[in-house]
């Protein structure tokens with residue numbers, strides 16, 4: 001998965017492909033409407049108001065749309081971040097982000113700095129990552145007759161094929177007991193993200209004061225490792241169609257896995273971060289005032305075309321509806337040195353589910 005997504009020049013995110021938007025393979029929330037990024041901007045304002053040194057650090061900035069929309073929104077709030085850092089693994093996406101910022105908000109370009117690694121300490125402000133955790137490589141495992149296996153990719157007569165190998169790594173052993181007690185079907189396949197712990201340790205070391213917001217699709221562990229989900233969550237995307245064959249076109253199709261938010265919370269808390277909130281995307285956006293913002297834009301749009309109003313209505317539907325992104329997508333927040341209750345979790349806090 002790491003190689004298929006990130007091999008320089010050849011990986012899905014590292015090549016010339018345009019993954020995002022209607023002409024790409026999938027659409028992310030910042031691409032749907034600036035209303036999404038403006039909610040994140042308001043959440044930033046809440047924690048940065050009394051902190052003139054605050055910055056933003058975006059991990060995995062995709063097309064750069066969220067950076068543009070947040071900077072434009074924060075300029076309206078008269079609270080531009082000291083710096084807007086972007087940590088982007090793909091060189092080709094870095095290039096696209098620079099182009100987009102130069103086109104859409106050249107006046108703030110000098111605030112944006114691309115970095116190759118997380119700062120090792122002293123960051124103040126907001127760290128944000130939308131749909132980055134689902135793009136982290138996962139290990140696939142299978143539980144069959146009280147034995148755990150790792151599902152590896154091997155080459156056989158010039159073809160990539162999946163092959164299982166007995167696996168006794170400490171991370172998978174607890175699943176054997178779980179399979180017995182919860183009567184999982186056999187074989188039961190799923191995924192584990194072994195990169196979460198190191199990531200959370202790095203984020204914790206980096207953050208001196210402020211918040212970390214992670215937004216992605218997924219579930220708490222009880223729903224993720226549910227008996228009914230016996231095929232796991234690994235999915236591929238190509239031209240807005242989803243499939244489950246990751247070896248079909250490595251480097252050409254997106255490969256992703258849902259996020260186990262209980263594991264995210266555990267890794268962060270073990271790394272010394274405080275859990276500040278966990279909710280679904282709809283509740284987060286409502287808590288951050290998406291409706292008032294849309295209404296204001298709608299009043300303005302009353303002078304504009306009916307087409308723009310329909311587009312905005314559709315965007316709200318996509319972002320908020322439980323049958324679209326509203327419920328499957330979650331927002332989790334961690335922090336250090338923050339004593340304000342975050343507005344994004346005012347409507348609904350689901351921490352008890354983790």
Ligand SMILES: C[S@@+](CC[C@H](N)C(=O)[O-])C[C@H]1O[C@@H](n2cnc3c(N)ncnc32)[C@H](O)[C@@H]1O
Nearest residue numbers: 013028060061062087088089090130131132135
């Ligand atoms: C699914 S895209 C989401 C892009 C964007 N955040 C959005 O919502 O449209 C995943 C992004 O994360 C980047 N990425 C994945 N792992 C990363 C890492 N460890 N460090 C920095 N960027 C990463 C990818 O290159 C890509 O830009």
